[in-house]
Amino acid sequence: MSEITIKELARICGVAVSTVSRAMNDRSDVNPATRARIVAAAQAHGYVPNSMARRLKIGSSDTIAVFIQGEFGQMLMEIFERLEVELGKRGFDTTIAHISEQQHDHASAVERVVRGGRFAGVVFLGRYGSADREASAQLSRRLAEIDVPMVFCTTSDYSGVEVQRSWVSVDDASGARDLTAHLIARGHRRIGFIGAGRERDHEHAWALRLSGYGAALRDAEIESDDSLIVESVIESQVYTMRNGYESLRRWLRRDPDSARGVTAFVAACDAVAIGAARALDEAGLSVPGDVSLVGFDGLDVAEYSRPRLTTLEQPIEAIAQTTARLLVETIRSPRRHVEQVWIRGRLIERESVRTIDDDVQATLSASVGSSGEIARSKSGDAANTTSA
Amino acid sequence: MSEITIKELARICGVAVSTVSRAMNDRSDVNPATRARIVAAAQAHGYVPNSMARRLKIGSSDTIAVFIQGEFGQMLMEIFERLEVELGKRGFDTTIAHISEQQHDHASAVERVVRGGRFAGVVFLGRYGSADREASAQLSRRLAEIDVPMVFCTTSDYSGVEVQRSWVSVDDASGARDLTAHLIARGHRRIGFIGAGRERDHEHAWALRLSGYGAALRDAEIESDDSLIVESVIESQVYTMRNGYESLRRWLRRDPDSARGVTAFVAACDAVAIGAARALDEAGLSVPGDVSLVGFDGLDVAEYSRPRLTTLEQPIEAIAQTTARLLVETIRSPRRHVEQVWIRGRLIERESVRTIDDDVQATLSASVGSSGEIARSKSGDAANTTSA
DNA sequence: CTGAAAGCGCTTACAG
DNA sequence: CTGAAAGCGCTTACAG
Numbered sequence: 137m138s139e140i141t142i143k144e145l146a147r148i149c150g151v152a153v154s155t156v157s158r159a160m161n162d163r164s165d166v167n168p169a170t171r172a173r174i175v176a177a178a179q180a181h182g183y184v185p186n187s188m189a190r191r192l193k194i195g196s197s198d199t200i201a202v203f204i205q206g207e208f209g210q211m212l213m214e215i216f217e218r219l220e221v222e223l224g225k226r227g228f229d230t231t232i233a234h235i236s237e238q239q240h241d242h243a244s245a246v247e248r249v250v251r252g253g254r255f256a257g258v259v260f261l262g263r264y265g266s267a268d269r270e271a272s273a274q275l276s277r278r279l280a281e282i283d284v285p286m287v288f289c290t291t292s293d294y295s296g297v298e299v300q301r302s303w304v305s306v307d308d309a310s311g312a313r314d315l316t317a318h319l320i321a322r323g324h325r326r327i328g329f330i331g332a333g334r335e336r337d338h339e340h341a342w343a344l345r346l347s348g349y350g351a352a353l354r355d356a357e358i359e360s361d362d363s364l365i366v367e368s369v370i371e372s373q374v375y376t377m378r379n380g381y382e383s384l385r386r387w388l389r390r391d392p393d394s395a396r397g398v399t400a401f402v403a404a405c406d407a408v409a410i411g412a413a414r415a416l417d418e419a420g421l422s423v424p425g426d427v428s429l430v431g432f433d434g435l436d437v438a439e440y441s442r443p444r445l446t447t448l449e450q451p452i453e454a455i456a457q458t459t460a461r462l463l464v465e466t467i468r469s470p471r472r473h474v475e476q477v478w479i480r481g482r483l484i485e486r487e488s489v490r491t492i493d494d495d496v497q498a499t500l501s502a503s504v505g506s507s508g509e510i511a512r513s514k515s516g517d518a519a520n521t522t523s524a
Numbered sequence: 525m526s527e528i529t530i531k532e533l534a535r536i537c538g539v540a541v542s543t544v545s546r547a548m549n550d551r552s553d554v555n556p557a558t559r560a561r562i563v564a565a566a567q568a569h570g571y572v573p574n575s576m577a578r579r580l581k582i583g584s585s586d587t588i589a590v591f592i593q594g595e596f597g598q599m600l601m602e603i604f605e606r607l608e609v610e611l612g613k614r615g616f617d618t619t620i621a622h623i624s625e626q627q628h629d630h631a632s633a634v635e636r637v638v639r640g641g642r643f644a645g646v647v648f649l650g651r652y653g654s655a656d657r658e659a660s661a662q663l664s665r666r667l668a669e670i671d672v673p674m675v676f677c678t679t680s681d682y683s684g685v686e687v688q689r690s691w692v693s694v695d696d697a698s699g700a701r702d703l704t705a706h707l708i709a710r711g712h713r714r715i716g717f718i719g720a721g722r723e724r725d726h727e728h729a730w731a732l733r734l735s736g737y738g739a740a741l742r743d744a745e746i747e748s749d750d751s752l753i754v755e756s757v758i759e760s761q762v763y764t765m766r767n768g769y770e771s772l773r774r775w776l777r778r779d780p781d782s783a784r785g786v787t788a789f790v791a792a793c794d795a796v797a798i799g800a801a802r803a804l805d806e807a808g809l810s811v812p813g814d815v816s817l818v819g820f821d822g823l824d825v826a827e828y829s830r831p832r833l834t835t836l837e838q839p840i841e842a843i844a845q846t847t848a849r850l851l852v853e854t855i856r857s858p859r860r861h862v863e864q865v866w867i868r869g870r871l872i873e874r875e876s877v878r879t880i881d882d883d884v885q886a887t888l889s890a891s892v893g894s895s896g897e898i899a900r901s902k903s904g905d906a907a908n909t910t911s912a
Numbered sequence: 913c914t915g916a917a918a919g920c921g922c923t924t925a926c927a928g
Numbered sequence: 929c930t931g932a933a934a935g936c937g938c939t940t941a942c943a944g
Contacts, residue, residue, distance in 0.1 A: 139639060139642070139670060141936095141937060141938085142937060142938060142939095143937075143938095151914075151915085152914065152915045152916075153915090153916095153937090153938080153939090154914075154915060154916080154917095154939075154940080155913085155914060155915075157938070157939055157940085158913095158914090158939090158940095161939080165913060165914090166913070166914085167913055167914085170913080170914085182635070182639065182666060182669060182670065184635070184636050184639035184640045185640060185937080185938070186580070186640060186642060186936085186937050186938070187640040187641060187642075188576045188577075188579045188580040188642065188936090188937080188938090189576075189580050189920090189936070189937035189938040189939090190937080190938055190939080191576045191920095191938090192574070192576040192577050192580055192920050192921065192922085192936090192937085192938075193919080193920050193937080193938045193939045193940085194920085194938085194939070195920070207605070208596070208601040208604070208605065210598060213596040213601065216596070217595070217596065217624070220622065220624060221624065221626065224624075230622075231619070231620075232619075232620045232622070234608065234618075234620070236605070236608060236609065236612075238609065247570075247572070248572050251527060251570065251572035252572045252573060252574060252575040253575060254527070254574060254575075254576065278570060281570060282527060282570060376824065377824045377825065377827070377828040378824065378828075381828060407824075410825070410828050410829070411828050413828075413830070414828045414829075414830060417830055436764065436765045436766065436795075437765065437798070437825055439765070440765040440766075440769060440798050440799050440801075440802045441798070441802075441829060442801070442802060442805055442830065529920095529921060529922085530921065530922065530923095531921075531922095539930075539931085540930065540931045540932075541921090541922080541923090541931090541932095542923075542924080542930075542931060542932080542933095543929085543930060543931075545922070545923055545924085546923090546924095546929095546930090549923080553929060553930090554929070554930085555929055555930085558929080558930085573921080573922070574920090574921050574922065575922095576920090576921080576922090577920070577921035577922040577923090577936090578921080578922055578923080579922090579936095580920095580921085580922075580936050580937065580938085581921080581922045581923045581924085581935080581936050582922085582923070582936085583936070
C-alpha cells in the first residue's frame with residue numbers, strides 16, 4: 137500500500153496541497169512550471185487522487201450507474217458497450233451495477249446503491265424490479281422521491297406507478313408484427329409463437345412481442361389459436377437456447393395435435409430460436425424444409441447457424457445513442473417532459489423461412505404427423521396434462 | 525435530491541451522529557430501543573449512508589474490482605457471475621471495471637482505477653495489458669509497487685516481469701491436447717488448427733491451445749505441418765464466430781492445396797468453431813461427414829448447434845472458486861507464496877467428430893477437391909497472395 | 913499565481 | 929449506552 141496522498145506529494149514538491157490539487161485538475165490558474173513539476177512528481181511517485189475523497193468533496197459525480205439484473209445476456213452486453221462509449225463522448229463515466237438473481241430483495245438492493253452511490257444518473261438495462269409487483273412499485277416510488285435522472289433502456293416500466301420515466305427500446309411489438317407478417321406473406325397460416333411468459337402478463341418485452349405476433353395475425357384475418365403459443369419452461373433464464381429447446385420439446389410432446397399443421401414459428405428471441413431449431417430437428421422436422429422459423433435480436437448466432445436465421449435486428453447503435461441523449465438531457469434539465477422512444481428494428485431475411493404453396497403443405501402435414509408419433513410414444517408420463 | 529445525511533437523521537432522532545452511525549452499522553453497544561427508533565427513521569426518510577464518505581473513512585474497502593478488457597465474451601461473463609457469488613460468500617462486494625478497447629493507454633487506465641479505487645483486491649479476467657509488451661511490463665511493475673492483492677483469472681501474465689502473481693485458468697494446453705488426441709484416436713491424421721494469433725507469440729490463451737495441439741501431434745508421432753494452421757483474420761475480436769468464419773474462409777481460398785486431405789480441425793474456441801462450420805458448409809463440406817471439428821469452452825451454442833459440437837468444457841465453478849480462494853488468501857496474508865493453478869476441463873463428446881477409416885478417407889479427398897475448385901474459381905482477386 | 917482554512921459525510925477511539 | 933471531537937483525502941472559495 138505505498139499509495140501516496142496529496143499531502144505527501146505537496147510536501148515532496150514543497151507546495152501547498154491546494155496547489156497540487158489545482159495542478160492535477162488542470163486548472164488554468166497555476167504556473168506552468170509549477171504544474172509541470174507537480175505532474176512529473178505525481179507520475180514518478182505514482183500518485184493518483186483518491187476517487188472516494190474526490191467524489192465526496194465534489195458532491196455531484198459524473199458517473200452513470202447502469203443496472204443489469206440477473207443474467208448477462210449477449211444483447212444486453214452489446215448495448216452496454218455502445219452505451220459506454222456514447223456516455224463517454226458526453227463526458228460521463230459508466231459503471232455496471234449488477235443485481236444478482238439471488239438477491240432476496242431487489243428493490244432495496246437497487247435503492248441502496250442508487251442512494252448510496254450519488255450517481256449523476258441511472259439507466260436500467262434489460263430488466264427492472266422483481267416479479268413482485270408491489271415491491272417494484274415501491275421501488276419506483278422511492279426512486280421518484282430521491283429524484284435521480286434515470287432512463288429505462290430496453291425495459292418498460294410496468295410497475296404501474298404514476299411517475300413517468302423516459303425509456304427507449306426496440307419496438308418489440310412492431311418487430312414481432314413485421315416478422316409474423318413476413319411469414320404470412322410467404323404463405324404461412326398456422327404460425328406458432330415460442331417463449332411466451334407463463335403468466336402472459338406484461339412483465340417484459342416478450343409480452344410485447346407476443347402481442348405483435350397477435351396483431352399480425354389479426355391484420356391478416358387469421359384466427360389466432362392459443363394452443364399454438366408455446367410457453368417458456370425455464371422462467372429464470374428466458375433468453376437462452378435451453379429455454380427454447382426445452383419449451384418447444386415439451387410442447388411437441390404434450391400437444392402433438394396442435395403441432396399438426398403448424399408451418400412456422402416466431403421465437404421470442406434468437407437464442408430461443410436456436411434451441412427451438414434443435415428441438416425441431418430431434419423431432420425429425422427440418423428448418424425451413426418442414427417448418428419455418430424466425431428469431432428476434434440479430435445476434436451473431438443467427439447469422440452463423442445453419443440455416444441462417446431470418447430475424448429482426450435490434451438497432452443497437454440507435455438505442456445506445458438515444459438512451460445517452462435522453463439521460464444527459466434529463467440530467468441537465470431535470471424537469472423536462474419525459475420521452476418514450478420505440479425504435480424500429482430491421483428485418484433481415486436469411487434462410488430459415490420458406491415460401492409455402494399447396495403441394496408443400498401436403499408434405500408438411502405428413503412429416504409433422506410423424507413427429508406426432510414420436511411424441512406419442514413418449515407421452516405416457518405426461519398424459520394427464522395433455523391439453524388436446 | 526432529497527438524500528438525507530447522517531447529521532439530519534441524527535437531529536430528527538434527537539441523538540448524536542455517532543449513535544446513528546453505530547445503530548446503522550449494527551454495533552452491539554447501542555440500546556436496542558434506540559437502534560430500533562433510528563432504523564425506523566432511516567427507513568422512513570430513505571436514509572442510506574453515503575458510500576464514498578464511508579469508504580473514505582474506513583480506508584480499507586471490502587470491494588473487489590474485476591477488470592475486463594475489450595469485449596464481454598460469454599465465457600467471461602459466466603465466470604464473472606460465479607466469481608461474484610463466490611466472493612460474496614466470503615464477504616466481498618464485486619465491481620466490474622471495464623477497460624474499453626478504445627482506450628489509448630490501457631496500462632495507465634488500469635493503474636488509475638486501481639490506485640484511485642482503494643480496492644481490497646483485484647482480479648484480471650480474460651486479458652491483461654495491451655499488445656504493447658513494454659506497456660504491459662510497465663503496468664506490472666507499477667501494480668507490484670502499489671502492492672494490491674491480485675490474481676489473474678483465465679489470463680496468464682506474459683508481461684515478462686519478475687513479480688510473480690497467482691493465477692488460475694483452465695488448462696488450455698492439456699485441453700487442446702486432449703481434444704487433438706481424441707481426434708487422433710478416431711483415426712484422424714491431417715488435423716488443422718483454426719484461430720492462431722497472427723504473431724504466434726504467447727500473448728494469450730490461444731497460444732497455449734495451439735501448443736497443446738502441437739503436443740498431441742508429437743505424442744502420436746504425426747509430423748506437424750504449419751500450413752494447416754489457420755490464422756485469425758479478425759484480431760481485435762478473436763473470440764467470435766465471425767473470426768472463425770472469415771479466417772477459415774480465407775484460408776480455404778488461399779490454400780486449396782493445404783485443405784486437401786485435412787480431415788479434422790480443432791478450433792481455438794466454440795465461437796470460432798461455429799463460424800468455421802459455416803465456412804466449411806459454404807465450401808460444400810459437411811461436419812462431421814467430410815471434416816470433423818472440435819471447439820473449446822463448452823458454451824451453450826456448442827450444445828444446441830447442429831451438429832452438436834464436441835468440445836472441452838471449462839470448469840467455471842472450479843475456476844471461480846479457486847480464484848476467490850486465492851484472492852482472499854492473498855488479502856489476508858499478502859506475503860504468502862503465489863499459487864498458479866491450471867484446472868483441467870472435461871472433454872464432452874458430441875456429434876461433430878467422425879471415426880475415420882480408409883474408405884472414408886477416399887470420399888473425403890474427393891469432396892475437399894471440389895472445394896478446391898470453388899476456391900480457385902474465386903481466386904482471381906487473391907492470386908498474388910495465394911501461397912500454394 | 914499560491915497558501916491557509918473550511919468542509920464534503922462518515923466512523924472510531926476516547927470520555928463520560 | 930451515548931456524545932463530542934478528530935480526521936479520512938480531497939476541492940474550493942477566500943485572501944493575499
